[in-house]
Amino acid sequence: MVSVSRARWQVDAASAVAAVLVFLGLGVSGQPDWLWSAVMAAVLVLRRTLPWVFASAVAAISCAHLLVDSRLLFPGDLLVLVAVYTVASYASVRARRVGLVTGVVYVGVLLFRVVLGEGVRSSPRGFSPVIVIVACMIASWSVGLVERQRREALAEAERRRVLAEHDAEARIRLAAYEEHERMSNDIHDVLAHTLTGIIVQAESGRAISVDGEPRELFTRISQTGRTALDEVRGLLASYEESPGTQPSPGLEDLGSLLATFEQAGLNVRRVDSGERVDLPQGMALAIYRVVQESMTNALRHGSTRQAKLTLEWTSQELTVTVVNPLKDDVDLAAVEHCRGLSGIRRRCALYGAQAQIRAGEEFTVKTVWPLAPGPAGKVS
Incomplete structure (x- = not known):
């Protein structure tokens, strides 16, 4: 305006x-x-x-x-x-x-x-200029009113167009929300039933196992399945469901996450520096998923089954770095552009974080998360 x-x-x-x-x-x-x-x-x-x-x-x-x-x-x-x-x-x-x-x-x-x-x-002829001037003034006034009505009609048409666009956008969002709910229900049914079956079979295997090592293996499978099932329910649950649903994992759950990978054979060393601050739930979940994906890559592609997790806190940002040795026969291009790393980049962009992913003798995933509002993050 x-x-x-x-x-x-x-x-x-x-x-x-x-x-x-x-x-x-x-x-x-x-x-x-x-x-x-x-x-x-x-x-x-x-x-x-x-x-x-x-x-x-x-x-x-x-x-x-x-x-x-x-x-x-x-x-x-x-x-x-x-x-x-x-x-x-x-x-x-x-x-x-x-x-x-x-x-x-x-x-x-x-x-x-x-x-x-x-x-x-x-004389009467002396009034002629006055009559002409008054007639011209009336004509100018009429033309001005017509122009005003034309502009108001255009403004009203523009307003109706904007309202129609907003209505169409709202309908699209509603349809997307309904589709998301339907897909969430379908995913929940598939994953929940599958994980439940895995948990039941693991519990049955643990019950009939005599040797200590197989029994411990079945126990870990059961615990991992239960954790995954709780996370699936927490992610897909709607706001109207009961408050007993497990909350989404965050930074306080990194210990149990790393313990799970250590049980699977990955030796993880964690280093924390700086004063920790509370993070929004969504950002904390995104960081948790980034660490989870990085540890999964270390377990799959690491040469010595070792990884180092570093969390550096400052007043302005949180830097999360995961480093692990890489196997010689690993396709570096395939690793750098795999689906999981795309998810890391996407989560960082969502919260304005910077993501740096490097593959060489060591595979490094470094993400920098702003603790104050800022511009959209960069990915490299």
């Missing part, structure tokens, strides 16, 4: 300068009263930003000239018609009422000069 007003002011200012230059040129060519016309033209700079001020100034200058010189001002009085059009087209309701009063006063001054016969003959 401010840009539109500024653009209007610039156009009106350019029109005022052009009109003043034209009237000055008329003065050089010998046109009388050019100075009055130039002063009136200068007021064009206020035409659409302050239409009632513009109209009042034009009427005042025209009336002053009429009372002083007892004749109409040419070509300056043409701006009176511009003022009438502007008030009808751009002014508010209250300003239009003031404009009508100003127009009546202006016509009254014209009639006053005709009746006195000063510069205009008092």
Whole structure:
């Protein structure tokens, strides 16, 4: 809205300068009263930003000239018609009422000069200029009202278009939400039933196992399945479900996560530095998933089944780094562009974090999470 007003002011200012230059040129060519016309033209700079001020100034200058010189001002009085059009087209309701009063006063001054016969003959023919001026003013007022109605109709059409777009967007979001709910239910049914079956079989295997090592293996499978089942339910549960649903994991659950990988044979060394601060639940979950994916890659592609997790806290950001040795026969390009690392990049971009993924003799996943609002993160 401010840009539109500024653009209007610039156009009106350019029109005022052009009109003043034209009237000055008329003065050089010998046109009388050019100075009055130039002063009136200068007021064009206020035409659409302050239409009632513009109209009042034009009427005042025209009336002053009429009372002083007892004749109409040419070509300056043409701006009176511009003022009438502007008030009808751009002014508010209250300003239009003031404009009508100003127009009546202006016509009254014209009639006053005709009746006195000063510069205009008092015969019936002397009223002809007044009749012509009043007719032109009425025509300018009508054209201004038509222009106002046209702009209001366009604005109403634009408003309806925006509302229609918002309505369509809302419908699309609602359809996407319903589809998401349907897919969540389907995924929950598939994963929940599958994981439940795995847990039952692991419990049965643990119950019938005599040797200690197989029994411990079945126990770990059962615990891992239960943890995965709780996470699936926590992620897919809607807000209306019971509060007993397990919450989404966060940084406080990293210990149990690392313990799970250690039970699977990965030797993890964790280093924390700085003062820890509370994070939003969504960001904490994203960091948890990044660490989980990084440890999974270390377990799958690591050469010595070792990994190092570093969490560096500062007042502005949290840096999470996972480093592990990489096997010689691993396809580096495939690892750098695998689905899991794409998920890491996507989670970092969602929370404005920076992700740096490097593969060489060591595989490094470094993510920097802002602890204060900032611009979108970079991925490299």
